[in-house]
Amino acid sequence: MADNDVLSHPALDKVAGEEFLQDAFQIMMEEGIRKGMDVSEKVCDWKEPEELHQILDLDLKDSGESRERLLERCREVIRYSVKTCHPRFFNQLFSGLDPHALTGQLITDMLNTSQYTYEIAPVFVLMEEVVLKQLRKLIGWEGGDGIFCPGGSISNIYAMNVARYHCFPECKQKGNWAVPRLAAFTSVECHYSIQKGAAFLGIGTDNVYLVAVDEKGKMIPADLEKQIKQAKSERAVPFFVNATCGTTVLGAFDPLAEIAEVCARHKVWLHVDAAWGGSALLSRKHRHLLDGINRADSVAWNPHKMLMTGLQCSAFLLQHSSDLLQKCHCAKATYLFQTDKFYDMSYDRGDKTIQCGRKVDCLKLWLMWKANGTRGLEQRVDRAFAFTRYLADEIKKREGFQLVQEPEFINLCFWFVPPSLRGKEGSTDYSHRLGKVAPAIKERMMKKGSMMVSYQPHGNRANFFRQVVTNPAVTKADLDFFLDEIERLGKDL
Amino acid sequence: MADNDVLSHPALDKVAGEEFLQDAFQIMMEEGIRKGMDVSEKVCDWKEPEELHQILDLDLKDSGESRERLLERCREVIRYSVKTCHPRFFNQLFSGLDPHALTGQLITDMLNTSQYTYEIAPVFVLMEEVVLKQLRKLIGWEGGDGIFCPGGSISNIYAMNVARYHCFPECKQKGNWAVPRLAAFTSVECHYSIQKGAAFLGIGTDNVYLVAVDEKGKMIPADLEKQIKQAKSERAVPFFVNATCGTTVLGAFDPLAEIAEVCARHKVWLHVDAAWGGSALLSRKHRHLLDGINRADSVAWNPHKMLMTGLQCSAFLLQHSSDLLQKCHCAKATYLFQTDKFYDMSYDRGDKTIQCGRKVDCLKLWLMWKANGTRGLEQRVDRAFAFTRYLADEIKKREGFQLVQEPEFINLCFWFVPPSLRGKEGSTDYSHRLGKVAPAIKERMMKKGSMMVSYQPHGNRANFFRQVVTNPAVTKADLDFFLDEIERLGKDL
Ligand SMILES: Cc1ncc(COP(=O)(O)O)c(C=O)c1O
Ligand SMILES: Cc1ncc(COP(=O)(O)O)c(C=O)c1O
Numbered sequence: 009m010a011d012n013d014v015l016s017h018p019a020l021d022k023v024a025g026e027e028f029l030q031d032a033f034q035i036m037m038e039e040g041i042r043k044g045m046d047v048s049e050k051v052c053d054w055k056e057p058e059e060l061h062q063i064l065d066l067d068l069k070d071s072g073e074s075r076e077r078l079l080e081r082c083r084e085v086i087r088y089s090v091k092t093c094h095p096r097f098f099n100q101l102f103s104g105l106d107p108h109a110l111t112g113q114l115i116t117d118m119l120n121t122s123q124y125t126y127e128i129a130p131v132f133v134l135m136e137e138v139v140l141k142q143l144r145k146l147i148g149w150e151g152g153d154g155i156f157c158p159g160g161s162i163s164n165i166y167a168m169n170v171a172r173y174h175c176f177p178e179c180k181q182k183g184n185w186a187v188p189r190l191a192a193f194t195s196v197e198c199h200y201s202i203q204k205g206a207a208f209l210g211i212g213t214d215n216v217y218l219v220a221v222d223e224k225g226k227m228i229p230a231d232l233e234k235q236i237k238q239a240k241s242e243r244a245v246p247f248f249v250n251a252t253c254g255t256t257v258l259g260a261f262d263p264l265a266e267i268a269e270v271c272a273r274h275k276v277w278l279h280v281d282a283a284w285g286g287s288a289l290l291s292r293k294h295r296h297l298l299d300g301i302n303r304a305d306s307v308a309w310n311p312h313k314m315l316m317t318g319l320q321c322s323a324f325l326l327q328h329s330s331d332l333l334q335k336c337h338c339a340k341a342t343y344l345f346q347t348d349k350f351y352d353m354s355y356d357r358g359d360k361t362i363q364c365g366r367k368v369d370c371l372k373l374w375l376m377w378k379a380n381g382t383r384g385l386e387q388r389v390d391r392a393f394a395f396t397r398y399l400a401d402e403i404k405k406r407e408g409f410q411l412v413q414e415p416e417f418i419n420l421c422f423w424f425v426p427p428s429l430r431g432k433e434g435s436t437d438y439s440h441r442l443g444k445v446a447p448a449i450k451e452r453m454m455k456k457g458s459m460m461v462s463y464q465p466h467g468n469r470a471n472f473f474r475q476v477v478t479n480p481a482v483t484k485a486d487l488d489f490f491l492d493e494i495e496r497l498g499k500d501l
Numbered sequence: 502m503a504d505n506d507v508l509s510h511p512a513l514d515k516v517a518g519e520e521f522l523q524d525a526f527q528i529m530m531e532e533g534i535r536k537g538m539d540v541s542e543k544v545c546d547w548k549e550p551e552e553l554h555q556i557l558d559l560d561l562k563d564s565g566e567s568r569e570r571l572l573e574r575c576r577e578v579i580r581y582s583v584k585t586c587h588p589r590f591f592n593q594l595f596s597g598l599d600p601h602a603l604t605g606q607l608i609t610d611m612l613n614t615s616q617y618t619y620e621i622a623p624v625f626v627l628m629e630e631v632v633l634k635q636l637r638k639l640i641g642w643e644g645g646d647g648i649f650c651p652g653g654s655i656s657n658i659y660a661m662n663v664a665r666y667h668c669f670p671e672c673k674q675k676g677n678w679a680v681p682r683l684a685a686f687t688s689v690e691c692h693y694s695i696q697k698g699a700a701f702l703g704i705g706t707d708n709v710y711l712v713a714v715d716e717k718g719k720m721i722p723a724d725l726e727k728q729i730k731q732a733k734s735e736r737a738v739p740f741f742v743n744a745t746c747g748t749t750v751l752g753a754f755d756p757l758a759e760i761a762e763v764c765a766r767h768k769v770w771l772h773v774d775a776a777w778g779g780s781a782l783l784s785r786k787h788r789h790l791l792d793g794i795n796r797a798d799s800v801a802w803n804p805h806k807m808l809m810t811g812l813q814c815s816a817f818l819l820q821h822s823s824d825l826l827q828k829c830h831c832a833k834a835t836y837l838f839q840t841d842k843f844y845d846m847s848y849d850r851g852d853k854t855i856q857c858g859r860k861v862d863c864l865k866l867w868l869m870w871k872a873n874g875t876r877g878l879e880q881r882v883d884r885a886f887a888f889t890r891y892l893a894d895e896i897k898k899r900e901g902f903q904l905v906q907e908p909e910f911i912n913l914c915f916w917f918v919p920p921s922l923r924g925k926e927g928s929t930d931y932s933h934r935l936g937k938v939a940p941a942i943k944e945r946m947m948k949k950g951s952m953m954v955s956y957q958p959h960g961n962r963a964n965f966f967r968q969v970v971t972n973p974a975v976t977k978a979d980l981d982f983f984l985d986e987i988e989r990l991g992k993d994l
Contacts (some may be wrong), residue, residue, distance in 0.1 A: 015891060015980075018588075019884055019973035022538060025600030026530060032604040033526055037519060040611045045515060052623070057848050060623055066631040068867070071874035078601065078872055082608060085864065089612045089624045095511075099621060102858075105613065107518030108571065111525040113610045115575060117603060118533045119582045120595070120811045127947065128592060130545070130553055131582045138559040158651035158813075161857045169701055183705025184677040200832035204855045207830075208662055210703025212676030257836050312858070318613045319860050320651075337700075339693035343750050343957035343967070348937075350944035355550050362697045364654045365595075365805070367812050371578065374561070379571055381564035391512055398508060444841075451843035454620065464836035474836070480512035487508075 028075060032082050039083055041105065044091035045481060047489075050457030051097050052090040060088060095479060095486045096459035101256070101284055101313045104479025108379040109317045112372030123156075123366040124344060124358025126351060133355050136370040142377070143309060143323050146289040148302030151329035155360050156322065156369040160283030161201035163308035163324035164250065166333075166362075168192060168205045170306065170326070171248040171277035173336035180336065184210050191244035193235055195219045195227040195262060197255040199281060215244065224413060225260030227251060233270050246276045253298050254285020257466055257474055258412070259419030261285060264300030272303075280304040283322065285417060287314035290382065291389040297417065302327075314392065314418075314478050315385060317372045333360045388480050392418045395477040399487050406491060412472050420475040421466075424449065424494050426501040443470035445501050452497040459493055521568060525575050532576055534598065537584035538974060540982075543950030544590050545583040553581060588972060588979045589952035594749070594777055594806045597972025601872040602810045605865030616649075616859040617837060617851025619844060626848050629863040635870070636802060636816050639782040641795030644822035648853050649815060649862040653776030654694035656801035656817035657743065659826075659855075661685060661698045663799065663819070664741040664770035666829035673829065677703050684732035687743035688712045688720035690753060692774060695743050708737065717906060718753030720744060725763050739769045746791050747778020750959055750967055751905070752912030754778060757793030765796075773797040776815065778910060780807035783875065784882040790910065795820075807885065807911075807971050808878065810865045826853045881973050885911045888970040892980050899984060905965050913968040914959075917942065917987050919994040936963035938994050945990040952986055 043049045055063065064084060073081075091097060093105035121129045123136065140154040157163045172179055176187040184190070190211050194202045196218045206216045217239055220231040236246045249271050251262040264280065271278040280301055286309030288294045289301070301307065305327055312321040326333060338359040345356050358366065377385065396418045403409040403422055408430060412421035426445055432438050446463035453459050463473045475490070536542045548556065557577060566574075584590060586598035614622045616629065633647040650656045665672055669680040677683070683704050687695045689711045699709045710732055713724040729739045742764050744755040757773065764771040773794055779802030781787045782794070794800065798820055805814040819826060831852040838849050851859065870878065889911040896902040896915055901923060905914035919938055925931050939956035946952050956966045968983070 014884070015887060015977045018976055019881065020597075020599075022974065026534065028600050029530065029534070029604055029607075033607065036608055036611050037522065040608065041519065041522070055623065057619065057623070057627060057845060061627055064624065064627065066628055066867070068631065068635045068870045069874055070876050072872050072877050073874075078868065081868065081871060082604065085608060085624050086612065090614055090621055092613050092621075100615065102613070102615075104513075105518075105611070106513075107521045110610060110613075111522055111575065114522075114526065114607055115529055115533065115578060117606045117610065117811055118529050118598070119579065120585050120598065120603075121583055122593065122595075122812055126550065127953075128583055128585075130548065130550070131557065131578055134550060134554050134557065135559055138561065142561045158655075158860070159856045159858050161855060162651075165855065172703075179703065179705065180700045181705050181707045183682070183699075183708055184703040185682050186705070189676070189678050199857070200834040201855070201857060203832045204830065206676075207673045208855050209701065210665075210672065210677040212672065212674050212679070214674045215676055310858075318610055319615055319858055337697065339696050341693040343955070343959075346940070346957060346964075348940045348964070350940065350947070352550060362654060362658065362694070362701050363652050364692070364694060365652050365803075365812055367651070374559070375571065375574065377561045378574060379565050381562055381566075383563050384565050388512065391507065394508060447839070447841050447843065454843070460620075462836070464839060466836075471839075471841070481515065483511055484508045 031079055035079060035082050036086065039086040041093065044093045045095065045105070047095055047486065051094045051460050052454065052457055053088055054454050054457060055088060064088070090460065093479070095482045096490065098475045098477060098490065099460040099462045101476055102316065102319065102478065104316045104481060106316045106376050109372040109376040112375035113318050116368045116371050121368065123368050124356065124364065126355035127349070129368065132368045132370060133357060135374050139370045139374050140323055140325065144325050147307055147325065149327050152325060152327050153329060153333050154323055154325040155333065155357070157324050158367070159320050160281070160308050160310045160322045161204060163283065163322045164199065164201045164279070164281055165205035165208060166324045167279040167306045167308060168209055168248050170332060170336050171279065172209070174277060174332060175245070175247045189244045190215060191239035191246045192216045192248040192250065193219055193232055193246065194250035195221050195252060197221050197225045197258065197260060198250055198252050199256050199283065202250050221260070224416065225255055225258040227262040227267060229263060229266040229270055232267060236270070236274050236276065246274055248277050248279060250279050250281055253280055253282035253301065254417050256284065257419065257464060258421060259415060259417030261297045261416065264298065264303065268300050268303035277305045278303065280307045283308050283310040284313055287311065287389055288417070290386045292386065293390060294393055311373050314389065315373070316478060317376060321369045321373055337362055391480055392478050395482065395487060396420050398484065399475065402491055408495070409491065412469065418476055421472050423472045424498050426498050428501065439470045445498060446471040446473055448501055449494060449498045453493065459490060524572055528572060528575050529579065532579045534586065537586045538588065538598070540588055540979065544587045544953050545947065545950055546581055547947050547950060548581060557581070583953065586972070588975045589983065591968045591970060591983065592953040592955045594969055595809065595812065595971065597809045597974060599809045599869050602865040602869040605868035606811050609861045609864050614861065616861050617849065617857065619848035620842070622861065625861045625863060626850060628867050632863045632867050633816055633818065637818050640800055640818065642820050645818060645820050646822060646826050647816055647818040648826065648850070650817050651815070651860070652813050653774070653801050653803045653815045654697060656776065656815045657692070657694045657772070657774055658698035658701060659817045660772040660799045660801060661702055661704070661741050663825060663829050664772065665702070667770060667825060668738070668740045682737045683708060683740045684737035685709045685741040685743065686712055686725055686728055686739065688714050688745060688755060690714050690718045690748040690751065691743055691745050692749050692776065714753070717909065718748055718751040720755040720760060722756060722759040722763055725760060729763070729767050729769065739767055741770050741772060743772050743774055746773055746775035746794065747910050749777065750912065750957060751914060752908060752910030754790045754909065757791065757796065761793050761796035770798045771796065773800045776801050776803040777806055780804065780882055781910070783879045785879065786883060787886055804866050807882065808866070809971060810869060814862045814866055830855055884973055885971050888975065888980060889913050891977065892968065895984055901988070902984065905962065911969055914965050916965045917991050919991050921994065932963045938991060939964040939966055941994050942987060942991045946986065952983060
């Protein structure tokens with residue numbers, strides 16, 4: 009066919025496309041959701057990389073495949089993937105599947121727009137503002153600013169950049185060479201994104217001063233004070249303090265009110281990494297854990313963790329209503345942010361970020377919130393706390409289980425000590441041998457597919473399990489199974 | 502109920518959840534896809550921000566809403582959003598909807614996992630490697646490295662950071678203060694993410710040297726040479742050259758082979774921003790536009806633009822097979838990247854990025870590729886070129902339409918000169934008056950909902966339209982409509 013003939017007809021078969029989507033959706037519902045949430049099915053059908061590569065026949069070829077083969081491929085992808093919605097998946101800080109959030113995500117994908125201008129995302133520009141405002145309200149801020157970012161790490165890195173700009177706006181043009189050596193402060197328990205951020209922003213990981221924590225993993229404000237003075241004596245300029253609400257491993261909450269005092273005294277930007285713990289603000293019973301968060305300059309909060317919106321949904325929030333975020337990140341591209349549009353161009357918010365195209369992350373949270381109301385979300389948060397309480401109490405009753413510490417949040421950290429090691433706490437290789445238990449149990453549960461939970465070493469503590477329940481589909485029976493299964497898998501070690 | 506009773510039952514109604522998903526999916530198919538792709542429907546039902554806010558009743562409340570109301574909300578969100586799959590949507594560098602890519606995206610969302618470790622994303626860890634390898638093969642690299650990033654901007658910023666690390670690895674620990682002032686080079690036509698990146702990385706926008714372009718918008722290698730020498734004479738260290746394949750506005754391709762020569766001579770990292778133009782590599786007919794790309798050190802390529810995978814899908818690719826990316830970005834968090842796992846831990850690739858949680862971006866591209874084959878994707882690329890050719894020829898035949906330049910790629914840049922301005926090219930306010938035409942036509946098309954196309958000023962050129970067709974559902978009739986409609990909307994201006 010000549011070019012012109014070809015161009016007279018669409019090169020996409022709409023009817024076949026819709027049929028494919030319909031069929032694939034049913035496979036997804038059946039294989040992913042129905043089976044995924046069924047405790048009699050595996051959490052993951054584990055294969056070693058080599059074998060999985062073979063099964064999946066991943067290589068890309070010159071010609072396309074039949075509709076049947078493609079649907080089969082959808083089935084396989086689901087089959088060999090981890091079911092994070094499974095009631096026995098406790099491996100990450102996210103789990104479960106909320107049908108409204110997922111619906112919001114599916115609509116987002118179908119609409120496939122970018123969040124930069126009102127003209128291209130009218131609904132989502134307005135919705136993002138409403139959702140961010142609601143999050144700020146829970147923090148205790150009436151005004152403020154913010155934006156959704158591709159993950160909490162990037163939210164934290166934005167905070168560092170905005171704090172730097174706030175101190176030294178000339179850095180944007182001239183780079184770090186034009187400003188004194190900067191010093192950032194965070195506890196040794198902080199998320200690694202603070203280190204990654206310091207490296208990325210050209211500040212350097214050596215300029216992150218690590219503040220000591222108490223035995224629960226909380227930052228010691230007196231040590232923060234000391235470190236700030238130390239930095240000053242080394243002729244660095246303290247510009248950024250990161251406090252964590254809900255540390256990744258222990259779930260510790262830094263004492264914000266006292267930290268805010270130190271920051272105020274030294275006029276340093278206070279950022280709160282509440283990526284994990286922020287959602288506790290929804291609970292009237294537990295929000296006291298974050299007392300003082302309203303004094304922060306900025307906050308990172310990931311609804312994609314505890315609130316189950318699905319990856320990614322991370323808010324970077326600012327107390328300041330000034331144009332700081334915009335000024336810090338803008339490039340004023342005239343091809344996108346024209347200044348002669350017919351509508352109010354203050355709704356074009358895309359220049360507040362370092363991104364250009366930006367996924368819509370608000371709809372899933374908004375729809376889930378509309379479905380459950382603030383009170384419904386609160387119940388979920390309270391339920392997660394109750395589960396952790398229940399498990400901690402059970403652990404105390406069971407021989408061989410040992411809490412690393414009383415959980416303050418929903419990170420349940422514990423060792424399983426197999427019979428062969430019980431009563432041997434005094435022996436020199438105890439810690440070494442205990443450290444081998446969690447990995448061995450993990451291997452067995454993965455190969456069996458019965459559940460998933462993470463473990464890690466921590467300071468000089470040997471490997472322990474960190475279990476987290478955020479999924480409201482989980483019941484007490486699943487938690488009893490969890491402990492029984494660890495015992496079953498580990499009793500001969 | 503006492504806590505323990507509550508915990509005995511799931512707090513999520515699985516059946517109701519599935520039903521909601523089913524109903525919402527049908528709404529999405531009907532309102533979003535079927536109507537969205539129907540030319541007799543509006544591209545967007547335009548409302549001013551205030552009015553839309555009222556219609557949508559966005560505020561979040563204490564209690565949840567009924568299933569019916571929520572489904573109605575899904576309908577409304579879709580109704581007032583822009584249909585980027587509509588055959589008359591020409592506003593961004595992305596458009597159209599591929600059913601296989603969308604399926605891949607939906608499955609990704611349902612599975613809701615994060616790309617960091619093999620244990621949590623076995624299928625996607627392997628799949629990402631295969632897809633990235635295929636992209637590298639098209640560039641002409643046998644080995645190499647890479648990762649999917651949240652957008653081309655971040656891919657470009659990664660390139661700058663890796664280039665910096667390559668020159669001065671100590672910068673990661675010590676910050677920019679420990680290294681000499683760095684100088685980056687890019688053409689004046691480059692994407693604004695290079696500026697944003699320089700600011701973010703603490704390098705500073707003043708240290709981005711802007712290289713002159715020829716009349717087609719291509720970087721002039723001799724000027725690059727000159728700027729590098731200039732920077733050196735100013736005691737800065739040239740560390741990064743960005744060449745663009747497919748500039749955002751004009752669609753220009755920088756002459757890579759010559760630029761590579763300059764870079765080799767000065768031992769400077771060559772990054773190619775092929776976010777937009779990279780997909781031309783799929784076409785045997787048009788890939789010559791990127792001749793020399795195999796000499797780049799790194800490449801950014803966004804399948805979410807021309808290839809219609811849906812936002813986001815952006816590959817950052819490296820020629821180097823060394824561990825550079827890992828070394829540059831790693832933080833070695835032991836809670837995630839344990840070193841005593843039972844499987845080959847080299848499959849845990851998450852420490853190559855500055856993110857922690859990372860969305861899976863490979864499945865949609867992989868499934869679409871499996872469905873169409875490399876040849877099918879090539880046909881789409883060729884079709885996009887053919888459309889641009891067709892439109893450029895039509896424009897030459899029509900009175901009042903004027904090309905800004907002959908399109909080399911698929912950016913069709915043109916003015917519409919209304920009858921009142923024709924023959925007035927000599928008058929002093931011609932340019933000023935012409936600059937008001939595109940915004941006025943844009944306003945009219947938005948309010949009518951008939952189509953969407955972007956415009957911008959450019960250098961000292963008055964506002965012109967930039968039209969792009971990537972959607973294979975578009976036909977010649979849509980393009981004829983496009984030109985007719987501009988005439989209809991603009992003839993009285
Ligand atoms: C305390 C804390 N902050 C930040 C993050 C990073 O969030 P993301 O994975 O969205 O980058 C995490 C992730 O686990 C975290 O635990
Ligand atoms: C040439 C070029 N590079 C990079 C980008 C940035 O890509 P993204 O929107 O994915 O950040 C764009 C976006 O339009 C572009 O045109």
